[in-house]
Amino acid sequence: MKKNKSSITLSSLCAVLLTLSASFGAVSKEYKTILIHGFQPQQLINAAGSNVESDGASYWSSYWGRLSDERIDWPSYERIEGKIATDWIWPKLKQFSESKLCEAGCVLVTHSTGDLVARYIIDNQENWLSNAGLEPLNIVATFDIAGAGGGSELADIAVSALTGAGDWSSIIDRALKWWLGSDVTEAVGVLHDLKVNNARRISPVPDDRAPRLRFVAEGDDFFGATKLFLKGKDDGVVALHSSCGASAVESFESCSRSIATDGQITSQSDGVQGFMPYHFPMIMSDNYSHNNIRNAAHKGNVTVANHTAQIGGRAVSFQTVDESSGYWFWKKHYRFVANSNNLSASELIYSAIP
Template structure:
């Protein structure tokens, strides 16, 4: 829906004799622009209501809040991975700033049915803006959701003008826009200006040795210092509004 709006709003408003909106960027919190496997599952179950699918049905009901039936799916149809990835794909000049979660939702019941890492609703490949629906573990090939520096299963490519700015391994899907604290945010695309908007989250690099590793070099981590003291949306607002 956001892609469709950004692609067409100038033409719509000009047709009404109005100036187009001046949009610096779109801030996407756990955005499902690439869909979610839970929607695929919901549609499949709506047309295959067999009794032995009860674990799958429980996951879908946690996600949608409804019994999966053909006439009740609504926007879930558009959130199927292939469907979502084929809506309004024209290149757009407005940057999409992505803020990605990796925590648990619904007690973890949905996680087994989502490819790669996820926030309980949206897979990382979707939230990052990856060009492929293949399951991945991070928005970066050399940085984990927890901030550990090293080789990661990251995206092969990103949609045009999509920028994963922050990742947070601990925050849940709803917590990205909620009041969850205690979770460290990790900067990915940082210290840059996108369409006039300065993206400059504080960052620090530090070494940490796992409790079981008694010698040798420490693992390197990157974080936004103090990010665990506030919720993610407040951190984004405070930083980008300066």
């Protein structure tokens, strides 16, 4: 591929700045970061033996745990609008308000089903805290990584199969074993909330206008076992209609109408056209999967769906590098986030938090 020389220089400078930024940790950030993890299927196997706080810490241990200010942990064997809200979300919101954690602003960093949990929080926290005589949290944005706020078709087939409402086949068995683990025998808890229609009914239009920035993967850890059940392109667990934040459940190929998930600059007739309120896809990559995009490891280049977004009066932006390959009619043009050939997706996302 042919690179623009000035872009190489910019990329090198970004590498130094981003590395230095990460080394200072969360204290260097203007906004506090609160982590909200995703679905943890092992908790369905042994609910009584689960340690929710320990599982939450382990979930983020590869990268984000050492950089965040707080976490909201929750058990996957419960429902979002039930005990997850009353027994796990509410005590943390009360703690954050009383300690004035978010006085200058907080960013919720979510992964997978954490996206759906965050939407429920955004829709309700002001009312809950005000009714308790407490100051509502100043949530300036969410950074949603591989977001499952639009639900997953895998949850639909899991609930159907595990409750006996649908046929069980060897193909379904293989998909569920890859996703849930071979010991899950009962459809409980947040699995029901993750069904596509159910997920999209939970706080669909929050009054709070905090922008929801999306970070999207399109790789796969499951050797294609789950892709048969997901609409359009996906990350192995959620389809792009969910991770991009699309307002419609359709077979999308990209979060953008002008750039593919692999970075190729070309018209995307099957790109997302409409989004849920205040949802803005930022970076995409076909090198990362649903699970590894939240981790520390570098997997390859990422591209942009949007270069810049505004949160709390501050800009979140990603510099890009244009490259080309091939000749004549076979020549293709690509756009990548500067230095994404060196830094992991998580490092790039963290560096963008003001």
